[in-house]
Amino acid sequence: MASGVILEVENLRVDIPVAAGMLHPVRGIGFSVSRGETLCIVGESGCGKSLTSLAIMGLLPKTAQRTADRMDFLGRDIRHLGEREMARQRGGSMSMIFQEPMTSLNPSYTIGNQLAEVHLRHVGQNRTAARDRAVFLLEKVGISAAASRLGQYPHQLSGGQRQRVMIAMALMCGPELIIADEPTTALDVTIQAQILHLLAELQREFQMGMILITHDLGIVARVADKVQVMYAGKTVEEGPCETVFDAPMHPYTQGLLRCIPIPGLTRRGERLGSVPGIVPNLVGTLSGCMFRNRCDHARDACANMRDEPTHMGDGHAYTCLRAPEEILGERQAAGTP
Amino acid sequence: MTEAALETVDVTCVFQVGQGFLRGSKPLRAVNGVSLKIPRGQVVGLVGESGCGKSTMANILLGLQRPSSGDVLYSGNSAAGFSRRQIARRIQPIFQDPYSSLNPTKTIEAIISQPLRIHNVGAPSEWTARVTEMLDVVGLPRRVAASYPSQLSGGQRQRVAIARALVMRPEVVICDEPTSALDVSVQSQILNLLQDLKEEFGLTYLLISHNLAVVQHMADRVAVMYLGRIVEEADSDALFDDPRHPYTRALLGSVLTPDPRLGVPDTHLGTIFPNPIDPPSGCPFHPRCPNCTDICQSVPPHLVSDGDHETECHLYGGAS
Ligand SMILES: Nc1ncnc2c1ncn2[C@@H]1O[C@H](COP(=O)(O)OP(=O)(O)OP(=O)(O)O)[C@@H](O)[C@H]1O
Ligand SMILES: Nc1ncnc2c1ncn2[C@@H]1O[C@H](COP(=O)(O)OP(=O)(O)OP(=O)(O)O)[C@@H](O)[C@H]1O
Ligand code: SF4
Ligand code: SF4
Ligand SMILES: [Mg+2]
Ligand SMILES: [Mg+2]
Numbered sequence: 064m065a066s067g068v069i070l071e072v073e074n075l076r077v078d079i080p081v082a083a084g085m086l087h088p089v090r091g092i093g094f095s096v097s098r099g100e101t102l103c104i105v106g107e108s109g110c111g112k113s114l115t116s117l118a119i120m121g122l123l124p125k126t127a128q129r130t131a132d133r134m135d136f137l138g139r140d141i142r143h144l145g146e147r148e149m150a151r152q153r154g155g156s157m158s159m160i161f162q163e164p165m166t167s168l169n170p171s172y173t174i175g176n177q178l179a180e181v182h183l184r185h186v187g188q189n190r191t192a193a194r195d196r197a198v199f200l201l202e203k204v205g206i207s208a209a210a211s212r213l214g215q216y217p218h219q220l221s222g223g224q225r226q227r228v229m230i231a232m233a234l235m236c237g238p239e240l241i242i243a244d245e246p247t248t249a250l251d252v253t254i255q256a257q258i259l260h261l262l263a264e265l266q267r268e269f270q271m272g273m274i275l276i277t278h279d280l281g282i283v284a285r286v287a288d289k290v291q292v293m294y295a296g297k298t299v300e301e302g303p304c305e306t307v308f309d310a311p312m313h314p315y316t317q318g319l320l321r322c323i324p325i326p327g328l329t330r331r332g333e334r335l336g337s338v339p340g341i342v343p344n345l346v347g348t349l350s351g352c353m354f355r356n357r358c359d360h361a362r363d364a365c366a367n368m369r370d371e372p373t374h375m376g377d378g379h380a381y382t383c384l385r386a387p388e389e390i391l392g393e394r395q396a397a398g399t400p
Numbered sequence: 401m402t403e404a405a406l407e408t409v410d411v412t413c414v415f416q417v418g419q420g421f422l423r424g425s426k427p428l429r430a431v432n433g434v435s436l437k438i439p440r441g442q443v444v445g446l447v448g449e450s451g452c453g454k455s456t457m458a459n460i461l462l463g464l465q466r467p468s469s470g471d472v473l474y475s476g477n478s479a480a481g482f483s484r485r486q487i488a489r490r491i492q493p494i495f496q497d498p499y500s501s502l503n504p505t506k507t508i509e510a511i512i513s514q515p516l517r518i519h520n521v522g523a524p525s526e527w528t529a530r531v532t533e534m535l536d537v538v539g540l541p542r543r544v545a546a547s548y549p550s551q552l553s554g555g556q557r558q559r560v561a562i563a564r565a566l567v568m569r570p571e572v573v574i575c576d577e578p579t580s581a582l583d584v585s586v587q588s589q590i591l592n593l594l595q596d597l598k599e600e601f602g603l604t605y606l607l608i609s610h611n612l613a614v615v616q617h618m619a620d621r622v623a624v625m626y627l628g629r630i631v632e633e634a635d636s637d638a639l640f641d642d643p644r645h646p647y648t649r650a651l652l653g654s655v656l657t658p659d660p661r662l663g664v665p666d667t668h669l670g671t672i673f674p675n676p677i678d679p680p681s682g683c684p685f686h687p688r689c690p691n692c693t694d695i696c697q698s699v700p701p702h703l704v705s706d707g708d709h710e711t712e713c714h715l716y717g718g719a720s
Binding site: 107108222250251252253254255256257259260263278279280281282283284285286287304305307308309318319320321322323324325326327329331332333334335336337338339341 | 555588592619664
């Protein structure tokens with residue numbers, strides 16, 4: 064294990080019994096996050112991003128079953144920690160920022176009380192120390208007149224301000240790892256940029272590791288050091304951010320990048336690329352490449368593909384059994400770039 | 401400029417907002433003197449942050465919300481002379497959320513034919529045929545007619561919403577965040593579809609979106625709203641190449657294009673959000689504006705035209 068590694072996960076699986084059988088929403092995910100590093104997990108709705116993060120935090124729904132070959136946090140195996148011990152980690156050395164701030168803010172307590180509460184629970188110390196830290200962090204996250212805000216209730220703040228309070232709360236105990244699940248999806252672009260800018264700054268300052276979950280490729284490109292592209296519960300491509308954006312290898316990653324209008328590159332009114340079809344049902348026995356019903360390059364053999372990633376060096380890897388030259392050739396022949 | 405299919409003239413929409421028990425209510429100017437032309441056959445983009453009045457504008461144009469003052473013109477004629485049904489035949493909406501905008505207890509056929517039934521258009525015997533035609537148009541298999549919304553994916557539901565809007569054969573479609581709830585792979589399909597339908601049926605769109613890349617891709621002309629006012633309006637190229645209002649510049653500066661060589665930009669915007677019930681004096685943007693000067697705090701700027709690029713900011717000579 065490299066010295067800077069905070070979290071290391073191998074072959075993480077989540078299974079949930081549902082009416083139709085066993086759902087396999089996360090099917091063998093692995094990654095590592097180092098100090099000061101941002102890993103972005105990107106993929107379509109339902110591909111298992113949130114369950115992956117909940118699995119790490121020990122916050123899966125009661126019915127879900129989790130297995131992993133490895134889950135080391137700060138060098139310690141956290142797979143078998145009890146609920147009380149996990150709760151001590153959460154909000155302490157690992158903390159989470161959710162998409163909807165009201166899921167973690169309690170409407171009936173003041174901001175000050177809620178921030179102090181986290182601190183008292185995890186750090187102990189006294190109220191004054193907790194209050195000072197709350198004011199310090201609220202100012203850090205750009206909330207003006209922070210001291211006077213402590214007495215306010217969540218509903219008295221704007222959406223962007225509540226999201227900032229959430230970030231302050233996640234930082235209260237100086238976490239080593241932050242997991243942010245779509246932290247800015249519901250916000251305006253200006254506030255989104257402000258909050259991401261802030262997160263990146265704080266992360267650098269405190270040398271935290273960060274896992275940022277999003278379906279927005281613009282955000283990924285701008286904040287990620289490493290990217291993990293998920294499809295149907297598996298990693299289909301991973302690697303350093305620049306490499307994945309410059310030379311995406313998996314047909315799904317390539318497809319996603321063709322879908323987005325990019326000012327200066329896509330022309331007005333021109334057709335955008337698309338990935339037709341929908342994500343497959345993940346109930347029951349699954350085999351082969353699950354992207355095959357949507358892939359322009361699928362062959363019969365894809366139904367029997369085994370998970371053997373092709374390594375390109377530098378941590379860049381993808382899981383597709385067809386040769387990149389063939390895929391490129393087929394795209395050119397079809398007239399699609 | 402082409403004739404306006406739809407136009408607002410100095411419309412204002414004031415809501416009375418309760419202040420809590422026994423504290424009475426105060427006026428909130430959700431739309432504050434907006435004149436906007438939507439030329440026939442074009443796509444006009446309307447952008448601005450949450451709460452600036454975009455959906456209220458949409459509702460006013462759809463005849464669902466009465467303006468407190470000002471007028472709405474349909475092909476140059478005052479809305480006062482039109483019945484709800486006449487408006488519905490010209491203008492139809494597509495809303496943001498394909499999950500909540502469709503009635504879960506109705507079949508897709510019932511949902512798509514609903515505007516025909518409500519407004520009593522054509523003979524009931526023709527409705528099924530109209531629905532089938534619309535399913536073909538939006539690229540849904542005919543068999544979904546008997547399905548319920550819960551059986552469809554998000555993208556399919558948004559296609560249903562588009563089919564429901566088009567079944568009336570409207571001239572104008574008001575798209576209020578039509579792809580915001582969708583994944584990029586589905587978003588691109590819907591945008592392509594809207595583009596195709598526009599050409600096929602000669603439609604006019606008002607496209608409300610907070611995704612500026614989407615607006616830049618679709619719109620011929622763009623209006624930027626801030627706190628109930630249009631603060632800048634120009635042809636798309638002019639607006640994106642030469643944004644003038646400091647808010648527009650911040651907005652464009654915040655767009656995160658997928659360029660891995662760039663970081664997250666600093667917007668240089670303050671974090672003091674305006675209270676719409678008690679808007680700031682002078683220029684409503686002044687508490688957040690990086691270019692704010694003394695005059696901005698006391699004197700509201702006027703809209704100034706430079707050709708057809710309009711800006712409401714003292715930097716462009718609004719103080720007269
Ligand atoms: N408690 C649960 N019981 C049954 N199925 C679940 C449960 N939670 C999630 N799922 C299913 O597991 C799959 C993965 O869900 P997850 O929330 O991880 O997706 P996601 O990638 O975060 O999607 P989104 O982008 O929409 O947030 C989905 O198909 C979802 O419906
Ligand atoms: N029926 C209503 N009663 C009182 N206030 C309202 C009503 N409808 C809207 N508002 C207020 O009017 C303002 C404009 O709201 P509107 O929904 O038009 O904003 P928007 O630009 O569409 O925002 P978003 O991007 O969040 O959809 C907001 O301050 C909102 O709270
Ligand atoms: S394995 Fe086959 S179906 Fe899967 S991405 Fe590669 S070519 Fe497409
Ligand atoms: S008028 Fe003044 S405060 Fe308003 S946008 Fe222009 S420079 Fe900024
Ligand atoms: Mg999620
Ligand atoms: Mg709205």
